[in-house]
Amino acid sequence: MAVKVMIPTPLRQYAGKQESIQVEGHTVGEALSGLIARYSDLRRHLYNDEGKIRSFVNVYLNDEDIRYLSKEQTPVKENDVLSIVPSIAGGAPSSGAASGSILRCICS
Amino acid sequence: MAETAVIDAATLSKDEVLRYSRHLIMPEVGMEGQLKLKQARVLCIGAGGLGSPLALYLAAAGVGKLGLVDFDVVDFTNLQRQILHGTSDVGRSKLDSAAATLEEINPNVELVRHETRLTSGNALEIFADYEVVADGTDNFATRYLVNDACVLTGKPNVYGSIFRFEGQASVFATREGPCYRCLYPEPPPPGLVPSCAEGGVLGVLPGIIGAIQALETIKLIIGKGEPLVGRLLLFDALGLKFRELKLRKNPECPACGLHPSIDHLIDYEEFCGIRGQEVNTVSEIPEITPVELKQMMDEGREFRLVDVREPHEYDICRIPGSVLIPLGEVPARMNELDSAQEIVVHCRSGARSARAVDFLRKAGFARIHNLKGGILAWSDQVDPSVPKY
Numbered sequence: 001m002a003v004k005v006m007i008p009t010p011l012r013q014y015a016g017k018q019e020s021i022q023v024e025g026h027t028v029g030e031a032l033s034g035l036i037a038r039y040s041d042l043r044r045h046l047y048n049d050e051g052k053i054r055s056f057v058n059v060y061l062n063d064e065d066i067r068y069l070s071k072e073q074t075p076v077k078e079n080d081v082l083s084i085v086p087s088i089a090g091g092a093p094s095s096g097a098a099s100g101s102i103l104r105c106i107c108s
Numbered sequence: 109m110a111e112t113a114v115i116d117a118a119t120l121s122k123d124e125v126l127r128y129s130r131h132l133i134m135p136e137v138g139m140e141g142q143l144k145l146k147q148a149r150v151l152c153i154g155a156g157g158l159g160s161p162l163a164l165y166l167a168a169a170g171v172g173k174l175g176l177v178d179f180d181v182v183d184f185t186n187l188q189r190q191i192l193h194g195t196s197d198v199g200r201s202k203l204d205s206a207a208a209t210l211e212e213i214n215p216n217v218e219l220v221r222h223e224t225r226l227t228s229g230n231a232l233e234i235f236a237d238y239e240v241v242a243d244g245t246d247n248f249a250t251r252y253l254v255n256d257a258c259v260l261t262g263k264p265n266v267y268g269s270i271f272r273f274e275g276q277a278s279v280f281a282t283r284e285g286p287c288y289r290c291l292y293p294e295p296p297p298p299g300l301v302p303s304c305a306e307g308g309v310l311g312v313l314p315g316i317i318g319a320i321q322a323l324e325t326i327k328l329i330i331g332k333g334e335p336l337v338g339r340l341l342l343f344d345a346l347g348l349k350f351r352e353l354k355l356r357k358n359p360e361c362p363a364c365g366l367h368p369s370i371d372h373l374i375d376y377e378e379f380c381g382i383r384g385q386e387v388n389t390v391s392e393i394p395e396i397t398p399v400e401l402k403q404m405m406d407e408g409r410e411f412r413l414v415d416v417r418e419p420h421e422y423d424i425c426r427i428p429g430s431v432l433i434p435l436g437e438v439p440a441r442m443n444e445l446d447s448a449q450e451i452v453v454h455c456r457s458g459a460r461s462a463r464a465v466d467f468l469r470k471a472g473f474a475r476i477h478n479l480k481g482g483i484l485a486w487s488d489q490v491d492p493s494v495p496k497y
Contacts, residue, residue: 087292
């Protein structure tokens with residue numbers, strides 16, 4: 001099954017600067033594995049050391065959170081859209097305080 | 109006195125009828141909705157990028173009492189997006205500047221200034237006076253604090269967040285809807301950090317997301333329309349695309365689930381892993397000051413100056429003689445450096461370069477230093493002609 005994975009702005013730098021990528025797979029897990037096989041730098045941003053999807057990164061199949069489907073075992077259909085949605089904190093990134101950016105920026 | 113206030117809040121003056129006439133002639137707002145706005149008490153956390161359009165529209169719409177929480181001072185880098193503040197406000201407290209702007213927009217609004225950092229110690233007390241909280245903060249610790257305080261006090265949390273060209277909005281912590289922790293149980297750990305250069309924000313973006321927060325706040329107050337409860341709105345400014353994802357209330361949520369474990373406000377900086385990290389950074393990384401670096405240059409000493417910022421930052425300003433190796437390329441390009449040679453690494457403020465120094469030291473570079481305070485400190489202490497950003 002060919003599915004489209006939507007890459008959020010902060011992770012595009014690890015995915016060839018693309019906003020979406022077509023991958024193959026029968027399940028969400030297979031599709032994400034296919035993605036990481038091509039863009040290995042994405043792995044540590046999506047998975048923790050135990051190989052689980054990080055808790056500040058949500059994955060949606062179309063408009064449903066996979067945590068409420070069958071997680072990574074959720075089957076995908078042709079032309080489904082997978083969205084990676086990490087938490088972002090920015091609001092008033094001001095005067096360079098440790099703030100204002102996704103996955104936390106530590107500049108000061 | 110109290111009686112007068114009640115009567116005032118229950119009717120509109122002739123001037124107010126004229127001012128809000130474009131609301132009043134719409135049945136969805138009408139006199140009933142406008143009076144609800146007049147009686148409403150809204151707290152805006154942050155008077156910055158998101159807080160600007162939020163507070164401006166809420167004041168213009170006639171919200172009766174508008175609280176603002178901020179402790180910052182206006183600086184030049186704010187003006188590109190924080191439209192509550194103008195050039196002559198630079199150096200002034202954001203709350204003073206915001207109050208002047210908002211009073212000019214609508215003198216009928218009662219503005220309450222909370223000139224303080226929102227903390228676990230003061231949040232519940234501040235929230236007590238308000239019905240709706242709009243979160244325009246810029247860091248994870250305050251996001252979780254606002255969420256938990258909203259859940260504990262039973263007040264909706266009108267959420268907006270931005271990054272570069274991308275925004276998110278939702279309404280959390282209503283009785284039936286999910287909260288921020290249902291969406292993201294935990295913040296990112298401090299280790300997983302792309303460089304600051306990936307930060308930045310298009311100035312219009314907070315205008316759009318903050319205006320959506322104002323809209324949702326007004327809808328909650330007047331009780332009309334479909335609030336953004338149980339939905340996460342994603343906005344991509346470059347593609348000009350709005351998308352919507354379903355959010356569910358997590359029965360296991362530690363804040364709003366069936367068996368909540370969070371029954372009081374916690375230490376959110378610790379929760380977000382902010383503390384220990386600062387100590388580490390300072391104690392382990394060998395540093396030199398800009399003045400010492402200048403001395404090395406003046407003495408003609410042999411060393412390599414490495415700038416680990418991004419190319420677009422290098423275009424803004426640079427220290428003469430530096431070689432650009434963006435942080436992300438350091439592992440692949442460290443063979444361009446000679447570990448026998450003395451090396452000074454710098455970035456904008458010293459944080460990214462500290463990580464580069466840490467990495468290179470582990471890779472065997474012993475004669476390596478971090479420029480304390482980065483090019484910003486270089487501008488302050490050595491060469492004021494270097495622009496700061």
